[in-house]
Amino acid sequence: MIRLKEVSLRLGNAGRSSSVLFHLPSFEVEAGEAVALTGPSGCGKSTLLNLIAGLRRADQGQVEVAGSDLEKLNSAQLDRHRGMHCGMVFQTFHLLAPFTALENVVIGLRFGARTRSKLKEKATEVLDRVGLGDRIHARPHRLSVGERQRVAIARALVGDASILLADEPTGSLDPETGQEVFHLLREVAEEDRRTLILVTHDPALASKMPRHFDCSGLVRSASTAARKENSPR
Amino acid sequence: MSFLSMAWRYLRFRWLVSLLTISGVAVGVALVCAVLALRHESERALSRDAGLYDLVAGGKGSPLQLVLSSVYHIDSPTGNLPYADFERFQRDPRILWSAPVGLGDNYAGYRIVGTETQFFDLPDRQAKPFFQFAQGRRFEERFEVVLGSQVAQSTRLEIGDTFFGTHGLVEVPGAEVHRDFPYRVCGILAPTGTAQDRAIFGTLASVWEIHETEDRLHYAIQGSALLEGRQERETTAILIRLKTPGLRLWMADEIRKGTDGIATVPINEILRFQRGIIGPAQKALLTVASAVVGVACLTVLITLHQAAERRRRDIAILRSLGANRREVAVLVFTEGLLLTGAGILLGLLLGHGGLALGAGTFRETTGLLLYPWRMPTLELAALGAIGICGAIASLFPAISCYRRTPIDDLHLTE
Numbered sequence: 001m002i003r004l005k006e007v008s009l010r011l012g013n014a015g016r017s018s019s020v021l022f023h024l025p026s027f028e029v030e031a032g033e034a035v036a037l038t039g040p041s042g043c044g045k046s047t048l049l050n051l052i053a054g055l056r057r058a059d060q061g062q063v064e065v066a067g068s069d070l071e072k073l074n075s076a077q078l079d080r081h082r083g084m085h086c087g088m089v090f091q092t093f094h095l096l097a098p099f100t101a102l103e104n105v106v107i108g109l110r111f112g113a114r115t116r117s118k119l120k121e122k123a124t125e126v127l128d129r130v131g132l133g134d135r136i137h138a139r140p141h142r143l144s145v146g147e148r149q150r151v152a153i154a155r156a157l158v159g160d161a162s163i164l165l166a167d168e169p170t171g172s173l174d175p176e177t178g179q180e181v182f183h184l185l186r187e188v189a190e191e192d193r194r195t196l197i198l199v200t201h202d203p204a205l206a207s208k209m210p211r212h213f214d215c216s217g218l219v220r221s222a223s224t225a226a227r228k229e230n231s232p233r
Numbered sequence: 234m235s236f237l238s239m240a241w242r243y244l245r246f247r248w249l250v251s252l253l254t255i256s257g258v259a260v261g262v263a264l265v266c267a268v269l270a271l272r273h274e275s276e277r278a279l280s281r282d283a284g285l286y287d288l289v290a291g292g293k294g295s296p297l298q299l300v301l302s303s304v305y306h307i308d309s310p311t312g313n314l315p316y317a318d319f320e321r322f323q324r325d326p327r328i329l330w331s332a333p334v335g336l337g338d339n340y341a342g343y344r345i346v347g348t349e350t351q352f353f354d355l356p357d358r359q360a361k362p363f364f365q366f367a368q369g370r371r372f373e374e375r376f377e378v379v380l381g382s383q384v385a386q387s388t389r390l391e392i393g394d395t396f397f398g399t400h401g402l403v404e405v406p407g408a409e410v411h412r413d414f415p416y417r418v419c420g421i422l423a424p425t426g427t428a429q430d431r432a433i434f435g436t437l438a439s440v441w442e443i444h445e446t447e448d449r450l451h452y453a454i455q456g457s458a459l460l461e462g463r464q465e466r467e468t469t470a471i472l473i474r475l476k477t478p479g480l481r482l483w484m485a486d487e488i489r490k491g492t493d494g495i496a497t498v499p500i501n502e503i504l505r506f507q508r509g510i511i512g513p514a515q516k517a518l519l520t521v522a523s524a525v526v527g528v529a530c531l532t533v534l535i536t537l538h539q540a541a542e543r544r545r546r547d548i549a550i551l552r553s554l555g556a557n558r559r560e561v562a563v564l565v566f567t568e569g570l571l572l573t574g575a576g577i578l579l580g581l582l583l584g585h586g587g588l589a590l591g592a593g594t595f596r597e598t599t600g601l602l603l604y605p606w607r608m609p610t611l612e613l614a615a616l617g618a619i620g621i622c623g624a625i626a627s628l629f630p631a632i633s634c635y636r637r638t639p640i641d642d643l644h645l646t647e
Binding site for chain 1: 239246550553559
């Protein structure tokens with residue numbers, strides 16, 4: 001269960017005229033639900049994703065993820081919480097270049113897993129599941145972009161995180177590979193009853209998700225927000 | 234996957250930069266190790282030689298020159314003392330052991346030392362015989378000689394072999410060879426690790442005979458009749474061990490007053506020599522080596538800082554995977570420790586390996602025996618200090634990584 005209530009956050013340089021205010025009155029996602037976050041660039045989709053992951057802290061409001069109020073966790077607890085409950089997939093894959101596909105997935109377990117036994121076996125199993133059983137010893141530069149994203153998905157899955165957070169996971173892929181990766185994400189989320197929150201610009205992709213959340217209007221310039229707050233009701 | 238193996242993989246990934254950084258640390262460490270080990274070993278070796286004798290008596294001149302010529306066989310003698318002085322010392326109840334040293338000739342650059350057979354009775358400081366024979370026996374007759382171990386090794390002379398001495402203390406082309414007086418090898422000493430390994434020991438009578446014959450010829454050619462007046466026999470120096478070493482200074486003073494020569498305490502001269510001449514040179518070398526180490530530590534800092542800057546994205550990825558601030562800082566710190574540790578190990582190997590390679594030449598030129606793999610306490614302390622410097626240098630980028638917020642760097646591309 002994910003619940004955000006009256007969350008606000010100042011973005012950019014605080015106190016400068018260029019700073020913007022992110023404000024989200026309410027957002028809830030049930031366990032096992034699949035939600036697409038849509039909206040124009042800069043509307044706050046990724047910010048919402050990062051708030052859920054605990055990569056950003058809200059200035060105000062409540063962010064509750066997997067039974068924990070993130071605002072009450074200290075930095076180390078927040079990192080551990082993220083590692084245990086959130087599997088992240090990024091547009092540019094974010095694999096670690098010195099390590100093989102298998103090691104990239106093992107590193108996902110190193111910091112996020114609940115237990116640290118049989119890491120390699122588990123990582124191999126997950127890579128096999130995403131169709132990379134024969135590429136486990138390849139380093140990222142030896143993999144195609146589609147394969148790289150599959151490794152990233154395997155890394156997000158391997159720690160048994162209950163929430164998958166995908167930030168434009170198909171943004172760097174050709175349409176065909178993008179479709180494959182999208183279906184893979186949907187499939188593993190459904191099979192494992194994991195929550196999937198997917199940021200996308202692609203309306204066709206978003207239409208395939210059971211629920212949409214339009215993020216338009218979440219971000220305003222700080223001065224506009226201040227005028228609105230001070231105006232007589 | 235442990236921090237150590239992750240750190241190792243990152244270092245391997247940028248192997249050239251890592252190798253250059255490790256080499257920088259290694260060169261500094263090798264210099265420090267070599268200078269400190271060389272200092273320790275040379276001090277130990279010099280003191281071992283000088284510590285064998287309580288006093289050295291010889292002709293008037295520089296006490297250091299007297300010690301260097303009679304104990305280390307590396308300088309010209311100061312002058313002579315009457316042989317009668319040696320006979321007088323032998324009767325002195327305060328003297329445990331004494332031996333004359335008569336110099337004048339060399340063979341293949343190794344000095345031929347004329348002495349008496351009791352020379353080989355010299356006890357070490359534990360009262361055990363200092364000289365051991367590897368082969369053969371002491372000289373008994375004139376022109377029989379005993380070779381120091383290095384002389385035997387270098388000249389390949391064996392028991393029963395004969396050779397001719399050359400006039401002078403060092404090998405000079407065209408120097409007069411005493412072809413009428415062949416020496417015969419009767420014994421070879423076991424290595425002592427002292428300058429005695431580089432000497433050839435024969436009877437003092439042989440030295441006198443060669444030079445008196447030459448003198449006789451010289452005066453005969455000149456038509457002089459001075460020979461009769463030169464009958465008093467002399468010795469270049471006299472080495473002395475006292476029953477009570479505490480009497481050294483008092484005895485030295487007594488010898489100075491009672492003879493035409495001087496007497497000195499060799500260990501005091503050598504310590505003065507080390508502090509006055511060798512010490513400042515070693516300090517200068519150590520300063521240079523310390524500067525190299527300082528630069529190397531700075532290189533570790535710069536390398537790690539640049540690596541951390543280049544890896545801002547990777548650090549952010551690790552944070553997104555659940556690594557906390559402390560863990561990423563430990564990872565970067567571990568990389569620094571690995572670089573420093575590898576540099577120290579390589580430096581140790583280079584420093585001591587270099588000494589091991591040069592030990593033979595050092596022994597040939599100075600006669601001092603080096604134990605190149607021995608590590609003096611000061612060297613261990615220096616290595617500890619270098620390790621700490623490396624750790625401090627690693628701390629800065631680690632702290633920088635600790636402070637970063639992952640969200641700032643996740644947008645970065647490879």
